[in-house]
Amino acid sequence: MQFDDVLAGLDPEQREVAEAVRGPVCVLAGAGTGKTRAITHRIAHAVRSGAVEAQSVLAVTFTTRAAGELRQRLRELGTPAVQARTFHAAALRQLTYFWPRVIGGDPPKVIESKLPLLIDACRSVRKNPDRSELRDIASEIEWAKATQIGPEDYAEAARKAGRTPPVPAEEVFRLYDAYETLRRDRHLVDFETILELTAAVMTEHREVATQIRQQYRYFVVDEYQDVNPLQKLLLDTWLGGRDDLCVVGDPNQTIYSFTGATPRYLTGFPVEHPDATVIKLVRDYRSTPQVVSLANRLLDRSRTPHKLALIAQRPDGPEPVFTEYDDEQAEAEGVARAVRALTDSGVPAREIAVLFRVNAQSEAYEQAFANAGVPYLLRGADRFFERPEVRHAVVLLRGAARSAARDDELAPTVHHILSGIGLTPEAPGGGKAREKWESLKALADLAEDLATRGADLAAFVAELERRAGEQHAPPVEGVTLASLHAAKGLEWDAVFLVGVTDGMMPIIYAETPDQIEEERRLLYVGVTRARAHLALSWALARSPGGRRSRKPSRFLDGLTGRSAPQRRTSPSSPSPAERRQVAAPVSCRICGKTLAVAAEQKLGRCATCPADYDEALLESLRAWRTAVAKEAKIPTYVVFTDVTLQAIAERAPTCEQDLLAITGIGRVKLDRYGEAVFALCRAAADRTEDV
Template identity: 75%
Template sequence: MNPADVLAGLDPEQRAVAEAVRGPVCVLAGAGTGKTRAITHRIAYAVHTGAVEPTGVLAVTFTTRAAGELKQRLRALGAPGVQARTFHAAALRQLTYFWPKVIGGDPPRVIESKVPLLIDAARMLRRNPDRAELRDVASEIEWAKVSQIAPEEYPAQAAKHRRTPPIEAAEVARLYDAYERLRRERHLLDFETILELTAAVLTEHREVAGQVRQQYRHFVVDEYQDVNPLQKLLLDTWLGGRDDLCVVGDPNQTIYSFTGATPRYLTTFTAEHPDATVVKLVRDYRSTPQVVELANRVIAAGSRPRHHHLELIAQRPEGPKPSFVEYDDEVAEAQAVARQVTKLADKGVPLREMAVLFRINAQSEPYEQAFAKAGIPYLLRGAERFFERAEVRQAVVLLRGAARADQGEPLAPAVHHILQGVGLTPEPPGGGQARERWESLKAIAQLAEDVAAADPAARLPDFVADLERRAAEQHAPPMEGVTLASLHAAKGLEWDAVFLVGLVDGTLPIIYAETPDQVEEERRLLYVGVTRAREHLQLSWALARSPGGRRGRRPSRFLDGIRPGGSSAGPAAAPRVSRAVAAPLRCRVCGATLVSVTDRKLGRCSGCPADYDEALLERLKGWRAAVARTAGIPPYVVFTDVTLQAIAERAPLTEQDLLSIAGVGRVKLDRYGAAVLEVIRGEDL
């Protein structure tokens, strides 16, 4: 391909990225501004001009799907030799290759989940293992490991970083230590250890480092705002003091700090590399001007320094204004969204181009029910991966076998015939697992039709090869149904129509967000949600959880000043929004700002008089003791004394009211919520 052809069609900023063929380069890329296009064209331009050898480039991404998309685009641009991998895939490949040479023997086995090993660690410590609790402990261990925090350092560091571990920090540390001992004894690797050991091997063995650095001379790192300290350590080890590095990221989309990711490597890139080329991509090709304006207003209201903002400039034609809708309860909200989905579908918007996004996965239930009742197919994103589903694996095996005996039949009819044998029918079944199975098979059949339409000469062997490539890259075919997903799972995706639901204080921002930085991360989650929409956008909230429930919820503070009738500005508010900060939590007795963790949990100053039913508190303590005794755990693991007192003082009557109390949380709500509400009502257990 001619180098000039690679640059054709790029906007001025994208072209500036493409022409900066040698590092250091920092690309600040806003949502919908074509960052993948810019970096793939940069790599291809560097290859075609001879500035780099394709085999000397390593492009690092955070997901297998993103790596697959990079490879696909680079192949189309005539640069197929470039390696695009996730941090973990690249590190594991190197570690496995060098292990026999520098360590000897077979490399350790990689574990997908920490929970089975944590169950053994808990038993070793004579703890009664609780799988849900151990999943939360696993998350804490992952944060500690990527932050390079040893088990004995965990309690102090968890307190310093305002972590909220599911059990006492000292207990997390004990489980962390036991987990690590068992992992080493059993010759196992988790994802964090892969990165850590690869960096160690490169540091301690100069010949290995030399070989890797001779192979990879040029690095590109996507989503650089999500890099954690351990990934940065490995990247620096790969570079070995060189600076031929291009990083791409958006500070406005930093939403993974709870995992140990930090935007500081992106925001301080020019301090680390004073001679870096910096390019800002701000032309938004995804969303209408109305959606872009709202996104800009959401992020501008935050407290992050102004120079870290990327103000997007819309490039699409005008579209409908985003709508803000208040409902009496969550059931009414879900039913109304289902009606809106039907209306949009009637107007020609495909179901696969619509999404309902929420803060936590537990919010999906009323939408699943409403959609099922309305006969609207839906897909739960974040559930089992498409190519790991039993029916998909079975279908691929059958298609692979048929491909070996291919007689040159037209592709689409051949695939349909094979899939009929495993359950593909002309019309979908009513619902449940049968419907999900049918949707998976239908997606494969539809993909075959799309491939045949694009290439009439394509046959079954070609299609099977394409399926296997998609499976390796986790590139699932599009499925006909409305996507239900958390805001975190939606990052990197886009739809014609997006419904942002459940936007109430305590959910967005989540109740756990206590520090200004944590609240600002919640604001960025809303920004990510807004920027997923191409044209239609609705933001909604419900005043009560259940029909007839107390309508005591408050719309998310992030909507203040940007919605009609919002508390800090009316409908006439200009695009320029007054600077907003997280509202302080005040004592419900004297009105003073609450500072200490205990006071914030109680909702009042510790010196102010308490107002609660002492008999209720005693009932709660008795219930807690019984639960702890049955489970074989300390009472404080169920709820601390402070949390029980806060419950007694507020006497919540609904699960949402209970969730608003610090120290409860979604996991404990699911586990103990119904029983606690029964105790409050004075019902026998």
């Protein structure tokens, strides 16, 4: 590639990015605007122009797959020596290299998951949380470490941040402290500790900092809106006061605040670097004008600062479709029919995605697609190269490559090997057999593609190993089912956004204005995944024949072409009349005493007053709550707290008015859980009558 070719084909704003070869540079890049193209061409142009040396560049991103894509594009641009890594991979490489010299002994072992060590920590403090609580506690520890909060400061920091821990904050503190003690005693590091120790080694050992800073002088950070305080600490340590830094991000796609990520480093970059060059990329090459218009209108009411209004560059396409269904089963079946119509019209199944808020929503679509004979893959399940059939195939292919003759043709050889482990000319009907077949077919298709470029079996195996390291799976022929969070960074010809109701989008436990705004941005991310076809849908009831009490998401008000449903005023923004109202005192229903404690008000009685309730009903309510929380992958207390369950068991409500009379239960929880609670209470009453 010639020097001038690096800048050829860039639009004016992308070219401005590429030509800003020295920092500080801040690129605000909207969805589909070609940010990866802009920053890789910037790096290639800087190297080819002699402004920097390739070995002195460190490009940092957040996922192994994204880092692999950066490296691939940089190789194609003639700059293979540039380092492109995740924060953790770059830090671990440096920590492992310098550990024997400055610390001594073997470097610590990296743990992939906190759960095994956290289970041991629970035993040490004699706690026994369930599996879902363990995951939530691990998330709290990750948030604390990412925001540089030690165990002793957790409780106060969580309170100030408005977090609701899965167990009392004191318990999180004890478990966090025990976890860190065990980790150090066993010479282990988790992902956060890798970053922390690398920054500490550089700070405490000047010769280490000097060597790293001499090596890396030119930094590029992608997805800068997702940087957390710990990553920012490491980045600042790497820079050492220098400002040859280019950051790229989109404040409209900030959806990981719950992990400690914050967009303020991106939006505040010009303040931190007053002489920074700020460039906006707003030409959207991914989506049709119809999709772009909906995305822009979705953010019109957003409180997100520095919003980027996208400008569509593609020709017109179909208008987004909004569909209301009677229940979730009807919604899943309707989406399956629409997907089948798209595939029949020529849209490949791998270019279609169904996106939902929580993973538990996938089950209905898996069933509907299986019934309709539509192939699908569940994103977020096993990684492609970790699937048993793929591992088996790679082992066989690797063995065959060692003994292959020079004139063996790649595609027929691969087909012959894979046919021995399940690849057939026709696809099976569905289920696990279909999933296995799709995996093997993806390998065979990749072999055919590489064969056209002259690759042999050894080159094919090398390509598989490279892709496995970068988590770059070949496309599998099936509709993608994924959560909105898992869909970030991806795109499809057709996207179905399902379950778009209040209580799910925004999610029921998003309460503060900032949390609500993050939910809006999450829906925006979903909308901007679509290139041409976009459909949004919701169901009025959970089950066939159920109470049709759900409402479409408030984010869709004014966007669907139909009048917005009436909603109660949000508790965070009461009407003037509500502001003037003073809550009436609550009296104990047994002794008549005025109740001042919140838990007593919820129960409707003094804690010392006797209560008559059905213990079997309380146990049924607890079992139901555990099942609901597990299905939705949320803490049990988000469904109902222990005190609320006790109050329900004591009052055994069988109508809306009775359930709403319990302090803390509002319309959203009534709509979401009322039917199940009434059913359990009626069943308990029937048991009593039988006795």
